[in-house]
Amino acid sequence: MKRMTKIIILILIGFLSPLKALTLPSPEDIPEEVLRAEIITSARSPLDNQPLTAAEYALLEEQLATSIYPPQINPKIRQLIALRRLQKLLQILIPFYR
Template sequence: MKRIRFFVLSISISIVVGLTSHLKTAVMALPPPEDLPEEILRTEIIVEARSPIDGKPLTAAQYAELQEQLQVSPPRKLDPKIRDQIFLLRIRKALLQLFPFLGI
């Protein structure tokens, strides 16, 4: 009895799957026509930009000028005492790697 029920159930499921797979349904695999492809978007010239500093809108010329200013940054000035302390700490670190038993 169980075999017959199982057989009828499997046949029913097969018929339902077969009928639904052959129905002509619209497939939506393509994007909508109003969506522009990435290849076209890459060729567009961007004429507006935002400042990376404060987010204000800039023109293309202002953005290029700001990028040049950001690339040319002044050298950092460090206090000579701090520079000497860093140098001594680096020497200490190197000595401890060579002689770990010093305890300095």
């Protein structure tokens, strides 16, 4: 009985003791809501990683979205993608395959 009382007291002390909030972000960390609302004035091209202005980036995004041709992929990379897809399929069919 004494042991159960000690355990209950320890649990109550643990719940009632003021703990420092360890999971709060540091004060210099910028909140995600602020970052989402920021206006991006400079960007990088997804094609060649060159710096672009906001207007150039918007124009490039529009051109890429309206292009009728799919992006060209290097044949070696295309083969790697196909092999990776095959590997994932084999992992589903044969779980111990690796």
